Amino acid sequence: MKIATAGKGGSGKTTIAGTLSRILARKQGKILAIDGDPNPNLAFALGIPTAASNTIPSIPSSLMQVVEDPDGGKRLVMSISQEELISNYAAGAPDGIDLIVMGQPAHGSAGSGCMCASHRAVRGLIGEMSGYGEHTVTDMEAGLEHLKRGTVRNVDVMLVVTEPYYRSLEAAERTISLGRELEIPHVYVVSNKVKNKSDQAAIESFCSRHNLSILGMVPHDETFIEAERNERSPIDFAPDSPGVQAISEIASKLIALDSPQTRQKDESLGVQP
Ligand SMILES: Nc1ncnc2c1ncn2[C@@H]1O[C@H](COP(=O)(O)OP(=O)(O)O)[C@@H](O)[C@H]1O
Ligand SMILES: [Mg+2]
Numbered sequence: 001m002k003i004a005t006a007g008k009g010g011s012g013k014t015t016i017a018g019t020l021s022r023i024l025a026r027k028q029g030k031i032l033a034i035d036g037d038p039n040p041n042l043a044f045a046l047g048i049p050t051a052a053s054n055t056i057p058s059i060p061s062s063l064m065q066v067v068e069d070p071d072g073g074k075r076l077v078m079s080i081s082q083e084e085l086i087s088n089y090a091a092g093a094p095d096g097i098d099l100i101v102m103g104q105p106a107h108g109s110a111g112s113g114c115m116c117a118s119h120r121a122v123r124g125l126i127g128e129m130s131g132y133g134e135h136t137v138t139d140m141e142a143g144l145e146h147l148k149r150g151t152v153r154n155v156d157v158m159l160v161v162t163e164p165y166y167r168s169l170e171a172a173e174r175t176i177s178l179g180r181e182l183e184i185p186h187v188y189v190v191s192n193k194v195k196n197k198s199d200q201a202a203i204e205s206f207c208s209r210h211n212l213s214i215l216g217m218v219p220h221d222e223t224f225i226e227a228e229r230n231e232r233s234p235i236d237f238a239p240d241s242p243g244v245q246a247i248s249e250i251a252s253k254l255i256a257l258d259s260p261q262t263r264q265k266d267e268s269l270g271v272q273p
Pocket of ligand 1: 007008010011012013014015016192193194218219220221222224225228243
């Protein structure tokens with residue numbers, strides 16, 4: 001299954017993408033993590049030590065080429081094989097995860113230095129790497145511009161991470177509308193940094209009014225902040241913390257969504273408004 005996290009900057013996309021990848025890897029096996037943020041920091045949330053994370057190569061946007069089919073249709077193809085991509089560019093993270101960092105688009109050469117090239121590369125790579133490993137988890141950049149360019153068109157599940165305050169929820173609503181326009185099969189809210197019952201009620205009421213389903217609620221968890229101070233990933237620093245537990249519940253719901261035996265209707269998974 002191809003999963004992506006989206007949402008406002010600072011909402012917790014990277015923390016959730018990294019922790020979710022680790023939990024899915026433990027439960028299900030091989031995971032490919034893709035850092036689609038031009039300011040990459042997923043390595044950190046995955047538990048790759050800082051020194052090692054500074055040496056991860058970014059993949060060149062030129063790796064994805066537009067190919068025209070005989071019928072005039074256009075496709076994005078990767079100019080190297082999946083195996084070559086992994087052996088040349090992937091960094092190993094704990095629990096056997098492979099991490100690919102998209103990085104900044106190359107500057108200097110015409111055509112390849114624009115952000116559209118990097119957005120296209122993210123979208124193409126997600127598509128081309130499907131089938132590699134059990135799941136793909138992509139941490140997207142903040143904002144809506146890349147979504148308008150269809151970066152998540154190839155994903156099955158978009159998790160829109162939001163904090164329990166109005167502007168964040170409003171941004172989540174716009175993000176979800178774009179996700180639906182792109183016909184992503186499953187688009188959910190994941191609320192994060194929930195401090196109390198009134199935060200929870202505010203999110204539930206907003207989601208109910210706007211017809212958004214919530215896949216999970218992650219509490220505000222001081223150990224996430226402490227983990228960061230100690231340069232550790234949340235799951236390594238405090239594996240039993242309430243935040244990690246909540247993300248584990250989200251992982252279980254995603255596994256249920258994917259499993260053919262227990263394939264459930266979309267609506268039965270989230271907290272329905
Ligand atoms: N549930 C949480 N409780 C407390 N702090 C959190 C929580 N989730 C994320 N954070 C903190 O919020 C900050 C932003 O998180 P990050 O994952 O980098 O956001 P984004 O990728 O959306 O910009 C980080 O300092 C992170 O440790
Ligand atoms: Mg981030």
